[in-house]
Amino acid sequence: MHDVIDRSADVIIIGSGIGGLTTAALLQQQGISTLVFEKNRYPGGSCSSFQREGYRFDAGASVFYGFAENGRGGTLNLHTRIFRQLGIEVKTVPDPVQIHYHLPNGFSVPACYDRQAFIDALAARFPHEKKGIAEFYRELEEVYDILSSLPAGSLEDIVHLGVVGFNNPLKTVALAMKSFRSMGKTARKYIADEELLRFIDMEAYSWAVQDAVSTPLVNAGICLADRHHGGINYPVGGSGVIPQALCRGIEKFGGSIRFLSEVTGIILENGEARGVRLADGTEYAARAVVSNATVWDTFNRLVTDSRFRMDESRFLRAPSWFQLFLGVDASVIPKDFYVHNILVDDWKRYNQPGGTIYFSAPTLLDHSLAPTGKHTIHMFVTAEADDWETYQRGSREYLEAKEVLAANVISRTERILPGLSEAIELKVLASPLTHVRYLNRYKGSYGPLLKPGQNILQKPQNTTPVKNLYAVGDSTFPGQGVIAVTYSGVSCASYVARKLGKPLEYLL
Numbered sequence: 001m002h003d004v005i006d007r008s009a010d011v012i013i014i015g016s017g018i019g020g021l022t023t024a025a026l027l028q029q030q031g032i033s034t035l036v037f038e039k040n041r042y043p044g045g046s047c048s049s050f051q052r053e054g055y056r057f058d059a060g061a062s063v064f065y066g067f068a069e070n071g072r073g074g075t076l077n078l079h080t081r082i083f084r085q086l087g088i089e090v091k092t093v094p095d096p097v098q099i100h101y102h103l104p105n106g107f108s109v110p111a112c113y114d115r116q117a118f119i120d121a122l123a124a125r126f127p128h129e130k131k132g133i134a135e136f137y138r139e140l141e142e143v144y145d146i147l148s149s150l151p152a153g154s155l156e157d158i159v160h161l162g163v164v165g166f167n168n169p170l171k172t173v174a175l176a177m178k179s180f181r182s183m184g185k186t187a188r189k190y191i192a193d194e195e196l197l198r199f200i201d202m203e204a205y206s207w208a209v210q211d212a213v214s215t216p217l218v219n220a221g222i223c224l225a226d227r228h229h230g231g232i233n234y235p236v237g238g239s240g241v242i243p244q245a246l247c248r249g250i251e252k253f254g255g256s257i258r259f260l261s262e263v264t265g266i267i268l269e270n271g272e273a274r275g276v277r278l279a280d281g282t283e284y285a286a287r288a289v290v291s292n293a294t295v296w297d298t299f300n301r302l303v304t305d306s307r308f309r310m311d312e313s314r315f316l317r318a319p320s321w322f323q324l325f326l327g328v329d330a331s332v333i334p335k336d337f338y339v340h341n342i343l344v345d346d347w348k349r350y351n352q353p354g355g356t357i358y359f360s361a362p363t364l365l366d367h368s369l370a371p372t373g374k375h376t377i378h379m380f381v382t383a384e385a386d387d388w389e390t391y392q393r394g395s396r397e398y399l400e401a402k403e404v405l406a407a408n409v410i411s412r413t414e415r416i417l418p419g420l421s422e423a424i425e426l427k428v429l430a431s432p433l434t435h436v437r438y439l440n441r442y443k444g445s446y447g448p449l450l451k452p453g454q455n456i457l458q459k460p461q462n463t464t465p466v467k468n469l470y471a472v473g474d475s476t477f478p479g480q481g482v483i484a485v486t487y488s489g490v491s492c493a494s495y496v497a498r499k500l501g502k503p504l505e506y507l508l
């Protein structure tokens, strides 16, 4: 028999990813007590930072939306508005280009903040598609316009839906219609050129890890339009600054985060969530439990009642990642190099494991992340956990396999950064096994993806089949990405707060 702590908080949150922390901060500020359990000794999950030999690396995310001060509200600029509400400052620096694409056949285009410059660059490469390019990106602007005027809340909250529908009937209907549309099918209405359509696939793949036909138009409307409005802004000090600031917000209003505290089970009584059990056997009770773990980890590991098992075939499972964290001599980075880059050598392989190389050099924006005269380079490619599970972590074979893949990625990148391999002074490699270990994510996956034919409203929302158990993070609507999971946190906090009788105001 283990200790059961009587009602430790109103709401227990499992995991301190951005989704979980956003939920906790907004509930706590509303006077609903929260307790966050995190298995690591630091917050942020895929949006954390780590330090090695004087370099500070982003563990995952490094392209950030949502930090603009341009007055646009609705579902946009959520970081600015949440931190303003919490009274916490996060300094950012503007990033002039979302991604510089380096594609086959010498096709290279930076997706820059200046929308017209970007459209003109595409039209210069595809003059016969000038009209189609303008029409396609105009459709994304329409989504952006709607989303920046409808307040952020839960799609499961009838009061919220009523308020939004009553105040904005035309925009609500327009958004509902667009929710059923795909980005790729919309592109094909206007564009026929195969190479340009591949580029549009890449625009989706860059964050959704799916082609454009499988990517909802609504998600594209945020990522590919807001980069030209709110823009991309990098937090000074690295990605880990964001979860740390959310933790300060939680603590400021009396909540707490317990690190090195892995939840091993969600306690159910008569099919209702009552609390959680930690790895040391201690049990904690709450009025509601919010899981920031993936949908597979929540329902196939933490909930042991087989009635709630999550069938893997319900969604596609995104791959995991192989990552390289490099400390390099600054001389290898050319002048005017952009921070975030995507490199594809062969269109036939772009969506195969390792086919697309993502690489960033955030020290171009924040020099404090590396020793003087050095830069950090963060590179990653998709990888499947199944291909790595045969290795014993730490074994010679495992270390060799990591070195072989790293050498391949580095040599392919030398097309853009000649001399990279000689400039490396520090190299840290992470395989899908590292993702499983540090993030507790099933197969180290980037998360569930929609299957062809599913629409965005079929993503899990915050309520679950278990009463009093809620879900937040990239397994839930709207999906992967730091700003997306922040939205899921706002939506989850709004729903739970109303349920507990203390509804949230809309973010200003």
Ligand SMILES: Cc1cc2nc3c(=O)[nH]c(=O)nc-3n(C[C@H](O)[C@H](O)[C@H](O)COP(=O)(O)OP(=O)(O)OC[C@H]3O[C@@H](n4cnc5c(N)ncnc54)[C@H](O)[C@@H]3O)c2cc1C
Pocket: 014, 015, 016, 017, 018, 019, 020, 037, 038, 039, 040, 043, 044, 045, 046, 047, 059, 060, 061, 062, 063, 064, 065, 261, 262, 263, 264, 292, 293, 321, 323, 380, 438, 439, 440, 441, 446, 472, 473, 474, 475, 479, 480, 481, 482, 483, 485
């Ligand atoms: C390589 C990579 C690059 C990316 N690049 C970008 C980018 O540039 N821009 C962008 O917007 N997004 C990017 N993303 C995606 C983005 O980082 C994620 O979608 C987002 O951070 C996920 O947040 P989350 O709230 O779902 O939780 P996660 O980040 O998965 O965090 C969950 C937390 O819960 C903890 N946890 C899990 N289970 C338990 C348990 N049982 N007990 C206690 N704690 C537990 C974990 O340790 C973790 O800290 C990237 C992701 C990766 C992996």
